[in-house]
Amino acid sequence: MALDRNSVPNDLNAFWMPFTANRQFKKAPRMFVAADGMYYTTSDGRQVLDGTAGLWCCNAGHRRPKIVEAIAKQAAELDYAPAFQMGHPKAFELANRIIEIAPDGMEHVFYTNSGSEAVETALKLAIAYHRARGEGTRTRLIGRERGYHGVNFGGISVGGIVNNRRVFGSLLAGVDHLPHTHLLEQNAFSRGQPEHGAHLADELERMVALHGADTIAAVIVEPMAGSTGVLMPPKGYLEKLRAITAKHGILLIFDEVITGFGRLGSAFAAQHYGVMPDLMTTAKGLTNGVIPMGAVLSTAAVHDAFMQGPEHMIELFHGYTYSGNPIASAAGLATLETYKEEGLFERAAALAPYWEEALHSLRGLPHVIDIRNMGLIGAVELQPIAGEPTKRAFQAFLNAYDKGILIRTTGDIIAMSPPLIIEKTEIDQLIGTLADVLKTLP
Numbered sequence: 287m288a289l290d291r292n293s294v295p296n297d298l299n300a301f302w303m304p305f306t307a308n309r310q311f312k313k314a315p316r317m318f319v320a321a322d323g324m325y326y327t328t329s330d331g332r333q334v335l336d337g338t339a340g341l342w343c344c345n346a347g348h349r350r351p352k353i354v355e356a357i358a359k360q361a362a363e364l365d366y367a368p369a370f371q372m373g374h375p376k377a378f379e380l381a382n383r384i385i386e387i388a389p390d391g392m393e394h395v396f397y398t399n400s401g402s403e404a405v406e407t408a409l410k411l412a413i414a415y416h417r418a419r420g421e422g423t424r425t426r427l428i429g430r431e432r433g434y435h436g437v438n439f440g441g442i443s444v445g446g447i448v449n450n451r452r453v454f455g456s457l458l459a460g461v462d463h464l465p466h467t468h469l470l471e472q473n474a475f476s477r478g479q480p481e482h483g484a485h486l487a488d489e490l491e492r493m494v495a496l497h498g499a500d501t502i503a504a505v506i507v508e509p510m511a512g513s514t515g516v517l518m519p520p521k522g523y524l525e526k527l528r529a530i531t532a533k534h535g536i537l538l539i540f541d542e543v544i545t546g547f548g549r550l551g552s553a554f555a556a557q558h559y560g561v562m563p564d565l566m567t568t569a570k571g572l573t574n575g576v577i578p579m580g581a582v583l584s585t586a587a588v589h590d591a592f593m594q595g596p597e598h599m600i601e602l603f604h605g606y607t608y609s610g611n612p613i614a615s616a617a618g619l620a621t622l623e624t625y626k627e628e629g630l631f632e633r634a635a636a637l638a639p640y641w642e643e644a645l646h647s648l649r650g651l652p653h654v655i656d657i658r659n660m661g662l663i664g665a666v667e668l669q670p671i672a673g674e675p676t677k678r679a680f681q682a683f684l685n686a687y688d689k690g691i692l693i694r695t696t697g698d699i700i701a702m703s704p705p706l707i708i709e710k711t712e713i714d715q716l717i718g719t720l721a722d723v724l725k726t727l728p
């Protein structure tokens with residue numbers, strides 16, 4: 287691949303890239319140097335259609351004027367304000383705007399800088415909440431197999447993606463995992479929520495019987511599991527989880543880092559599925575991915591449990607130097623305005639049937655063993671090459687990039703989550719190009 291030496295450094299060695307095959311990449315780098323709307327520009331001057339909204343985060347597309355302006359203006363006006371014992375107006379304003387679009391009952395916002403930090407914050411809040419109410423024995427956390435909750439120690443402990451946890455030692459103690467919900471044999475090629483699997487939520491009752499409800503602080507799940515390869519919740523599954531957690535006084539945390547801000551056609555998955563958690567973690571689409579920012583949304587019940595003791599005392603010994611950073615807050619406000627002005631959540635909902643048809647047109651192509659979709663997210667699962675898992679999908683990713691579309695792969699699953707501004711012709715381009723790629727895969 288010819289590289290433009292003006293825009294690509296000669297030496298790529300120093301940067302140890304995250305979640306990347308570093309040696310492969312550095313032999314044949316894939317560099318983006320600009321982006322606009324639905325397209326990236328590569329260092330060799332090609333246009334690449336963004337089929338993944340960056341990393342599931344640029345929900346309004348790229349280089350959106352309102353967001354660009356807001357960041358520049360804020361940097362020139364108030365660049366930073368201390369996050370502890372001081373405030374600035376935009377952090378409060380943004381929290382109010384988030385609560386306006388959040389499910390009824392969510393009333394407070396705690397800022398972080400990433401999804402991973404939002405998860406750590408939510409897990410800590412859950413444990414400390416029970417203690418504040420005199421139930422300090424509730425410390426156990428329950429996640430789910432194949433769950434992705436970021437990469438920090440709490441998140442990988444409750445998470446269930448094996449490669450993300452197995453080389454990192456003993457992790458948090460007192461964690462258990464529900465079974466994952468990927469029932470390929472029964473549910474392959476489901477459109478939207480699959481029929482089978484609600485009974486898997488009953489495993490929580492078994493864990494309560496095993497450990498005792500009075501030892502369990504919280505259950506954390508992605509309402510729709512993204513990073514593991516886009517797994518929709520089976521019909522009735524989330525409702526059951528909510529009923530069982532409520533029955534036993536266990537908090538339910540929805541990790542909405544991917545599903546938040548319109549991905550499924552509602553502001554949050556909780557609204558899409560009509561199931562209300564106690565805490566929600568968000569990030570990514572909160573600032574359109576432009577400036578790092580995450581947030582935990584909390585009910586009044588959880589928040590209010592901390593508001594006791596002398597008023598001059600800090601109620602929660604937790605926070606980050608950049609919690610509610612002014613530039614991130616400005617980016618968040620401009621992002622939410624863009625979503626609203628352009629009706630992007632509604633747009634995602636309106637486009638979902640077209641997206642579903644396009645995706646499922648790939649059925650029958652070589653190696654395709656499942657296709658899943660919901661809102662503007664979808665996955666195509668491939669039969670792995672015997673003895674060489676992940677290789678087939680990775681090859682698809684490389685070929686797709688060469689043909690001008692950006693997709694994402696995890697294991698042998700291709701995941702797509704385009705910006706919500708995508709046009710039907712661009713859906714055709716994305717899926718049509720992917721079809722060409724699949725037809726020529728070894």
Ligand SMILES: Cc1ncc(COP(=O)(O)O)c(C=O)c1O
Binds near residue numbers: 403435508
């Ligand atoms: C559900 C979920 N939680 C947490 C995270 C971690 O977010 P971050 O990479 O911003 O730390 C992700 C990232 O993909 C995610 O999908």
